[in-house]
Amino acid sequence: MRLPKHGLAEGDLFATLEKYREQDMPWRDGRTWAYIYDPGPEAEAVIKRAFTMYLTENGLDPTVFPSAMHMENDVIGVAVDLLHGDDQVVGSFTSGGTESIFCAVKAARDWARERRPEVTSPEILLPETGHASFQKAAHYLGLEPVVVPVDPVTFLAEPGRMREAITPNTIMMVGSAISYAHGVVDPIPELGALAEETGVWLHVDGCMGGFMLHFLQRIGVDIPDYDFRVPGVSSISMDYHKYAFAAKGASVVLYRNRDLRRHQMYACSNWTGYTVINTTVQSTKSAGPIAASWAVLNHFGDDGYMAIARTVWAMTEKLVAGIASIPALRVLGRPQMNMLSFTSDEVSVFHIADEMKERGWFVQPQLAYGSSPENLHLSINPNSERWADDLIADLRECVEKARQLPSGELAVKIKEAFSHVDAASVTPEVFEGMLGMAGVTGTALPGRMAEINEVLNALPVPLRERLLVEYLNELYQPSS
Numbered sequence: 001m002r003l004p005k006h007g008l009a010e011g012d013l014f015a016t017l018e019k020y021r022e023q024d025m026p027w028r029d030g031r032t033w034a035y036i037y038d039p040g041p042e043a044e045a046v047i048k049r050a051f052t053m054y055l056t057e058n059g060l061d062p063t064v065f066p067s068a069m070h071m072e073n074d075v076i077g078v079a080v081d082l083l084h085g086d087d088q089v090v091g092s093f094t095s096g097g098t099e100s101i102f103c104a105v106k107a108a109r110d111w112a113r114e115r116r117p118e119v120t121s122p123e124i125l126l127p128e129t130g131h132a133s134f135q136k137a138a139h140y141l142g143l144e145p146v147v148v149p150v151d152p153v154t155f156l157a158e159p160g161r162m163r164e165a166i167t168p169n170t171i172m173m174v175g176s177a178i179s180y181a182h183g184v185v186d187p188i189p190e191l192g193a194l195a196e197e198t199g200v201w202l203h204v205d206g207c208m209g210g211f212m213l214h215f216l217q218r219i220g221v222d223i224p225d226y227d228f229r230v231p232g233v234s235s236i237s238m239d240y241h242k243y244a245f246a247a248k249g250a251s252v253v254l255y256r257n258r259d260l261r262r263h264q265m266y267a268c269s270n271w272t273g274y275t276v277i278n279t280t281v282q283s284t285k286s287a288g289p290i291a292a293s294w295a296v297l298n299h300f301g302d303d304g305y306m307a308i309a310r311t312v313w314a315m316t317e318k319l320v321a322g323i324a325s326i327p328a329l330r331v332l333g334r335p336q337m338n339m340l341s342f343t344s345d346e347v348s349v350f351h352i353a354d355e356m357k358e359r360g361w362f363v364q365p366q367l368a369y370g371s372s373p374e375n376l377h378l379s380i381n382p383n384s385e386r387w388a389d390d391l392i393a394d395l396r397e398c399v400e401k402a403r404q405l406p407s408g409e410l411a412v413k414i415k416e417a418f419s420h421v422d423a424a425s426v427t428p429e430v431f432e433g434m435l436g437m438a439g440v441t442g443t444a445l446p447g448r449m450a451e452i453n454e455v456l457n458a459l460p461v462p463l464r465e466r467l468l469v470e471y472l473n474e475l476y477q478p479s480s
């Protein structure tokens with residue numbers, strides 16, 4: 001695009017934006033089963049109004065916009081209460097789970113620099129189900145990630161293996177409540193005991209589960225304690241923009257006490273401009289996401305979220321039973337929240353995803369890693385309740401369709417050719433060729449993804465990551 005010589009009329013401008021949106025999954029119809037957290041149109045209107053009301057206010061300076069700090073303290077108060085913190089627990093509002101996790105990893109790193117100065121190459125211990133953002137934070141912040149296998153049947157972290165992986169360099173370890181891939185809660189009480197015994201900082205990743213687990217536990221779902229009730233937990237992240245249904249750009253990170261949070265804060269007056277004092281990574285920030293979080297929490301209230309928890313748990317049980325009734329499919333682990341994944345030992349799950357997409361559904365492919373086979377993931381929304389039976393019926397048919405489709409020839413060839421190749425020695429041109437063979441060329445997004453997913457699934461992890469980087473680097477091009 002180039003700037004238009006004269007500004008466009010409002011009607012034309014929005015017509016174009018509407019047209020762009022036609023390329024997207026029409027998520028409001030309730031058939032997009034990942035990336036979207038949708039409580040329905042009534043709440044959406046409230047969230048939008050609050051977001052735009054505070055769109056321009058700047059959360060950077062609490063002395064000029066105390067409203068932003070006031071709303072932040074309110075939504076942190078709710079988080080402390082839901083996660084059973086005492087009056088010592090404090091927190092910060094951030095733009096998302098990744099930023100919350102960055103903040104916690106930075107705090108743990110700087111805390112260790114002060115308390116354990118002898119550690120010069122700090123390590124962070126992650127179950128293989130731990131979210132990628134911990135590895136991203138480690139990559140940015142100079143920590144070494146150490147990935148520990150999980151139980152291959154339950155997909156839960158194994159405290160015994162975590163213990164074995166602790167070294168004199170371990171400063172932090174992670175448990176998930178829940179882990180994104182399989183929707184299960186790690187044994188946080190055992191990990192907390194290990195943290196207390198060893199002096200390692202334990203972070204509970206409640207980005208996905210922290211909020212909804214509170215209500216699911218209260219309606220009687222079998223969930224071990226996962227929050228500040230557990231001794232040894234130092235920090236917890238929890239996203240409001242997932243199953244609290246806030247607008248995107250909303251998460252919180254909580255610390256057991258102020259002494260721990262201090263290491264997250266940043267101040268700089270070592271330049272000519274205004275003094276920079278930042279609680280989190282962002283500096284200038286819209287107060288919109290904080291206002292939208294404040295609004296949605298007050299819109300639903302405790303009984304509203306309890307009702308949602310009952311709805312989504314009933315849907316989860318129905319979907320687990322429905323998937324189990326399709327002989328070619330099996331659910332992975334025992335979901336403890338309204339997310340699940342399933343695999344097939346007979347049919348390519350990537351073909352199933354493509355077939356489902358042709359029928360208007362989005363189900364999310366996940367690649368094989370460690371103990372977990374390639375699978376399809378469902379994030380379950382209250383606004384999709386009416387679709388549960390249709391989803392299962394279409395899955396049943398798509399499994400049969402997928403069975404007819406050829407699979408794996410290119411993936412097998414690429415696997416053979418690249419199993420002993422060092423990622424660093426492969427040129428961008430080779431990756432481009434690989435993408436081309438899988439039907440991915442230029443900046444056009446491929447319709448069917450099975451072939452590229454199979455190739456990715458077959459490649460060793462370092463090559464997989466390089467291929468994805470090359471792909472992204474191709475995909476984002478300025479339009480003329």
Ligand SMILES: *Cc1c(COP(=O)(O)O)cnc(C)c1O
Pocket residue numbers: 095096097098099131133176178179180205206207208209239251
């Ligand atoms: C979504 C998620 C994150 C990362 O959050 P973003 O908001 O996508 O940055 C971290 N951990 C878990 C378990 C998640 O589901």
